[in-house]
Structures are given as structure tokens and as C-alpha cells.
Amino acid sequence: MSAPVKNSLLFLVLAMMFLASALMQSWGAALDMLVVGLASAIMALGVNMQWGYAGLFNVGVMGFSALGSLAMVLIATTARPQAWTAGGWMIPIALAIGAAVVLLAIGLWRWMPKGKVRALALIVLLIVGFIVYRAVFDPGVTAVEAINASAAGNIGGLGVAWFFQLLGASKDTALQLAVWVAWPVGGLIAAGAAWIVAKTALGLRSDYLAIATLGIAEIIVTVLKNEDWLDRGVKNVYGLPRPYPVPQQVDLQQHAGFISWAKSWGLDPTNAANRIVQLEYVVIFAVILIVILTLVELALKSPWGRMMRAIRDNEISAEAMGKDVKARHLQVFVIGSAVIGIAGAMVTSYTGLFSPTTYQPLRWTFLIWVMVIVGGSGNNWGSVLGGLLIYFLWIEVEPVGKWLLALITDPMPNTWALKGHLRESAEQMRLMTMGIVLLLVLRFSPRGLIPEK
Amino acid sequence: MDFLNGLIALANYVLIPATSYGAQLALGALGVTLVYGILRFSNFAHGDTMAFGTMITILFTWLFQSWGISLGPLPTALLALPLGIIGTALFVLGTDRVVYRFYRRAKAAPVILVIVSMGVMFVMNGLTRFIIGTGEQNFADGSRFLITAGKFKMATGMEEGLAVRTTQVITVVTAVIVVALLFWFLNKTRTGKSMRAFSDNEDLALLSGINPERVVMVTWIIVAGLATIAGVLYGLDKSFKPFTYFQLLLPIFASAVVGGLGNPLGAIGGGFIVAYSEVAVTYAWKKVLGYWLPSALVPDGLAQLMGTDYKYAVSFVILIIVLLFKPTGLFKGKSV
Numbered sequence: 001m002s003a004p005v006k007n008s009l010l011f012l013v014l015a016m017m018f019l020a021s022a023l024m025q026s027w028g029a030a031l032d033m034l035v036v037g038l039a040s041a042i043m044a045l046g047v048n049m050q051w052g053y054a055g056l057f058n059v060g061v062m063g064f065s066a067l068g069s070l071a072m073v074l075i076a077t078t079a080r081p082q083a084w085t086a087g088g089w090m091i092p093i094a095l096a097i098g099a100a101v102v103l104l105a106i107g108l109w110r111w112m113p114k115g116k117v118r119a120l121a122l123i124v125l126l127i128v129g130f131i132v133y134r135a136v137f138d139p140g141v142t143a144v145e146a147i148n149a150s151a152a153g154n155i156g157g158l159g160v161a162w163f164f165q166l167l168g169a170s171k172d173t174a175l176q177l178a179v180w181v182a183w184p185v186g187g188l189i190a191a192g193a194a195w196i197v198a199k200t201a202l203g204l205r206s207d208y209l210a211i212a213t214l215g216i217a218e219i220i221v222t223v224l225k226n227e228d229w230l231d232r233g234v235k236n237v238y239g240l241p242r243p244y245p246v247p248q249q250v251d252l253q254q255h256a257g258f259i260s261w262a263k264s265w266g267l268d269p270t271n272a273a274n275r276i277v278q279l280e281y282v283v284i285f286a287v288i289l290i291v292i293l294t295l296v297e298l299a300l301k302s303p304w305g306r307m308m309r310a311i312r313d314n315e316i317s318a319e320a321m322g323k324d325v326k327a328r329h330l331q332v333f334v335i336g337s338a339v340i341g342i343a344g345a346m347v348t349s350y351t352g353l354f355s356p357t358t359y360q361p362l363r364w365t366f367l368i369w370v371m372v373i374v375g376g377s378g379n380n381w382g383s384v385l386g387g388l389l390i391y392f393l394w395i396e397v398e399p400v401g402k403w404l405l406a407l408i409t410d411p412m413p414n415t416w417a418l419k420g421h422l423r424e425s426a427e428q429m430r431l432m433t434m435g436i437v438l439l440l441v442l443r444f445s446p447r448g449l450i451p452e453k
Numbered sequence: 454m455d456f457l458n459g460l461i462a463l464a465n466y467v468l469i470p471a472t473s474y475g476a477q478l479a480l481g482a483l484g485v486t487l488v489y490g491i492l493r494f495s496n497f498a499h500g501d502t503m504a505f506g507t508m509i510t511i512l513f514t515w516l517f518q519s520w521g522i523s524l525g526p527l528p529t530a531l532l533a534l535p536l537g538i539i540g541t542a543l544f545v546l547g548t549d550r551v552v553y554r555f556y557r558r559a560k561a562a563p564v565i566l567v568i569v570s571m572g573v574m575f576v577m578n579g580l581t582r583f584i585i586g587t588g589e590q591n592f593a594d595g596s597r598f599l600i601t602a603g604k605f606k607m608a609t610g611m612e613e614g615l616a617v618r619t620t621q622v623i624t625v626v627t628a629v630i631v632v633a634l635l636f637w638f639l640n641k642t643r644t645g646k647s648m649r650a651f652s653d654n655e656d657l658a659l660l661s662g663i664n665p666e667r668v669v670m671v672t673w674i675i676v677a678g679l680a681t682i683a684g685v686l687y688g689l690d691k692s693f694k695p696f697t698y699f700q701l702l703l704p705i706f707a708s709a710v711v712g713g714l715g716n717p718l719g720a721i722g723g724g725f726i727v728a729y730s731e732v733a734v735t736y737a738w739k740k741v742l743g744y745w746l747p748s749a750l751v752p753d754g755l756a757q758l759m760g761t762d763y764k765y766a767v768s769f770v771i772l773i774i775v776l777l778f779k780p781t782g783l784f785k786g787k788s789v
Contacts, residue, residue, distance in 0.1 A: 207494070210564075211707075212769075212772070369571065429579065431575050431576075431582065432576050436575075443552075
């Protein structure tokens, strides 16, 4: 069987699986899996660029997607001018002071002669800088967080929606339009963080990069959980807007024309509204996936892509040919992280909820890695297949596991504590299944379902 | 007098907790560093190995408690610990046989082994959650304090109290015994010497007739022991929760790298450096400074450099600084 036929068959089987879930479970559940699966496929594409093209081991996927979703909070919410007048203006000044101190410290380290004087100057600079930073930062944060803490308490949106309102859009439409700005901005924030990480950790050995990215992701999520002035922290941000023109289900359900339309087809208006919103997301996410997939495929086939693979396969000979290995690694690391950030922002706008506590490394980092490896590292179509397939399994393992455990525990008498325990633990089957799938693929088909050409 | 009171407060809130935490990190980092030195990869499953071993120990502790067996003032978990180690060692040897051996024979790149260890991490994490659940388990019994704050104040007449928990003393004593045994084993016994030879130069060790499979097997058994002991001590001192153990991976890696990967002595030093910095940076110094500084200079705020939630950031920053300025670690590790 030739490769294109086999690959088409794989995608066909995947489509049948989604269809089976739609018919046997519900269309709502199947579409939900499809929407998040498409976004996961985009994340997998980002990881595949870093790992498959360049061999960079990024274990901080969670952090970059969390930063992407932060953009939804900063861009696609209404501005809160009273927070800025109350003292919010001090926060950016404090952050600028902090950045200036760090840059100054780097400058001192570079330009002063080595010795005790340099060490002393550095320590004094850092201590004084920290005290000044906190003296400006703390009052600003206190002022912002004091404003209506139960409903607001953060700096709010950065005024992008306000700009759309100036152009004549209504308040709700302006927020919906801002979502389209938020997604690329999510990519930019993630890219900025990736640049800082890459500047410090690239060039170290591969497992050091892994440990460094693991750490940075943990820190990013901690910052998002604790800095209430920025994103309300664990208090979450609810009701994030949908991208224009996708309506909110509630509005659609109350729309008289829609209700009569649904009735004329014999549909329940509530369900129909939910399905239509999901379908619109499927279309939008699929289009974005196709655009990104086309771009990365073109990049892979271009001279740039050949150079990346040459570097990955033999850094020393590539360097001898005059390729700037470190700069290329930096480039692909930043671009890949930006793709992850965009996908992170997209998921947040679908769920409508920004909640830093949901960011768990097993779900947001290691699951994406399973997608890339099972799909086939280095092959973009593989990442798309892996993203959809593994997300499908991740969701479906739970009901299947419940059913399986019910079957096993059925003959046990009800008095056994084990019976109840096993039935309650079914959801933990997910992690085990993912681990076993990963190990089996690595062992028996290390190049994945759709191997690199 | 004020100076002494400040010192007591410092010991109570910083030195004692950080010492027991440092001992736990050191034991964890020793496991990571041994795997790195002998099997030559960074084991991402180490945090979950600790959780797995602790879980087995907890299960046996509950069994002993239901039989009415106890160690008096000491926690029953110490009695269950050897069984926990045996269980973990069997499981880890099984993983090596089923998973790692294949890649070792195929001479796979270290980064592939890291990904493989990610798969093992998933399985162990799932297994632990499946058996004991995701919730928090407290399994420390026996007497809680060796010295309580109240008694200390009565005995010394000081304003500040000093409390020493039994688990803190047990942690430090156990860690000292384990480390002494480990170094005796590595430096004096034939097997230990062959392990060090294997770690220094694999080809040369093979030429001189060292059986690699045996070295690997002994390494896994020791690693299982270290991980289980570290996990149980941490769980006794704080509490057991599978996710917390996964998160311990970061400070443990930081300790191992700061000390120099592959260097056992470095792992211990690294563990204490990370633990002391973590506690010192996240501690609110107002109380201690209140004793030590003239009242005009005492700060109004808590004098806390960072919130306790940022403790992982501390180990990370240490890690980055060391990697940038001394990539082989403070105690000269190896780079494979």
C-alpha cells in the first residue's frame, strides 16, 4: 500500500471514530472533542517544528499555551480605566524598572573587569533595584486589587475593544472582534517568553533544555495564579467573548427567528444553538489549522526546512558548512512557541473561561508530546493526525474505562470495598493508557503512524 | 537577649524546616544523579517513583495499624518502609526489563530515553492515582513533637519558642545513615567500585570484565530505595499527594544539576543549597529583623522577598544561574 493511500485511510478511520462517537454518545460530545482536538493539533504542529524539525526538547508547552490564553484576558475584555487612575499606572513603571535593573546587571557583568569590585557592584545594584522595584510595584498592585475585588480587581483589557468601538462597532461586537486580535497577540506573548528562555537555555545540552523549559512552564503558571492584578489569578475570568461572528448560545436561543427556524426543522432550539456554535468553531479552527499546516509544510520543503533538518541530523557538519546553528535553533524555538500560544488562546476562547488552575503539565505538556510522537515526529500531517487521535482517546478512555471496570467488578459482592474503589478510580485510567500508548509506539513504531519522509 | 530570640526564631522557621527539606531533596537528587551517571539519562519518572514507593509504604502502614502494630513514639511507616522499598525495587526492575533495556541495547540517544521515561512517568503516575487516589493522605503517627514551643519557652524563659517535630529529626537521622551507607557501598565494596568505574568510562569498565546488566540492576535497586526513603520522609514531614510529588521533580533536578549531574556528593550539596534558598527567599523576615534591628529600621511590611507559591521559581533561578556560569555544576559533574 502506498504511503498516500495508507495516510488517507488513517484519516478516514479517525473520521469514522468521531462519527461513531457522535452517533453512539452525542453530537455535542463529538463536536466538543473535534474543536479541542483541532486546537491540540495546532499545538502539536508547534511542538513538531521544535522537535521534529530541529530536535529541540521543549517540555514547557503548558507555559506557552497558558501565556497565549492570557492574551484573551488582556485583549478581549473591556478596559477598566478606574484601575489605571487608581494606581495601575505604577505597575508598568515598576516592571520597566525591573527590566532596566536586569539589563543594567547584564551590562555590568559584561563591561566591568572581573574581580571583587564587579561582584560588589552587581550585588548592590540588584538589592537596591529590587527595593525600588517593590516600592513602586506594591502600592500599584494594592490599589488595583482593591477595586471591586469580587467582580474585577485586575487591570482589565488593554483597550483593543474600545478601539473597535471607536470604529463604530457595538460594545459586544467590539469584544468579539478583539478576539481576532487576541489570538495572534497570544502567539506574540508566547514568542516573547520563548525568546527569553531560548537566550538563556539554548546551547545547553538537550536534557538541560528540557529541565529549564519544565521549570519555566511551572513558573509561568504560578505567576498567572498569583498575580491577581493581571488576570484575577485563581478567581478566574469568566464569560470571555467568542470570535466575531460566532454568537453566544444564550443569545441564539432567545432569538425569535432562530427559534422558529429550528422548530421548522423539528429541532430543539437549545440543542440546535449549542451545535451551531460548535460547528462554527469547527470551521474557524479547521481553517486556521489548514493555514498553519500549509505554511509549515511550505517551510519544511523550502531550503530553510532542508537546512533545519541538516542541522538536526548533524550539528557539527552543518556548522562546518557555515550554518548558524544557534540562531536557527532560536528562530525555530520562538516560532514553534508562538504557534503553541495561538492554539492556547483559541482553546480559552472556546471554553470562555480563563482558569490558571486548569493548567496541569500532564494534560498540557506531556499529552501534546504523546500526540507528536504517536503521529510521527518530523511529519506535520502526523502531528495533525496525532493531535486529533490522542485527544479523542484522552476523552474516550474515561467512559470506556468506566464500562470496563463495571464489567470486571460486576461479579464482586457489593460488600467489597474494592468494588467501589475501582469504579471510582476509572478516570485515572487516562494517564496509564496514554503512557502505555506512548511506550508501545516508541518501542514498536518509533517513527509514528505517519513517518517522516 | 533580643539577639538570641532572633536566632531562635530563625532556627524555628528557617533552619530546622530547611534542613529536613534539604535532606529530602538530597536523597531525591542522589537517585536522579545515579541514574544519570550509570544509565546516562535524566529520569523524568523519578518524582513518580517517589510517589509510588510512598504509596506502597502507606498501604503497608495502614495494614500494620489495622493489626495494632506500632513503633511507639516513632511513626509506623518506618516499619513499613523496607516493604515499600522492596515493592518499588521490583516494579522499577520490571520497568527496566520491559522498557529501558531495549533502548540500552540499541544504544539509543539520551533524549530518546528521556522521552521513554516520560511514558513510564505517565504509567506510574496513573497507577499511583488509580490505587490510592488523588487526594491528600496523612500517615504520620507516633508522637508529633520532640520539643514543643511551650516546653521550650518554660525551660529557657525565652520569649520565642522552638519546636522540633519528630519527623524532622527522623528525616535528618535517616538521611545521614542512608548517605553514609551509600558512600560506604560506592567506595568500599566491589560492586560499588564497579558502578563508579562504569559511570566514569563505560568501555573501559566493560573491557575489564564488569557485567553491565548487574551494574544496572544494582543501580535500579539503590535508586528505588533512595526514592522510596525520600518520598516517605517527605510524606511524613508534610503530607502525601501524588501531584506534589510530580512537582518535586523541579527542585530535585535543580539540586542534582547545581551539584553537578552524576556526582553523588554534589547532589547532597545541591539539595541543601536549593532548600535553604527556597525557605530563605519565601520566609517573612519581619519577626527576626524585629529582634535584630533597632526599632527605627524594622520594615513595615512582612519583609518577604517572594510569596511561598513562588518557591519553585527559586530553585529554577538557581538552576539557570548555575547552568549559565558553571554548566557542569558547583561540584564538577559530568556532561554526557
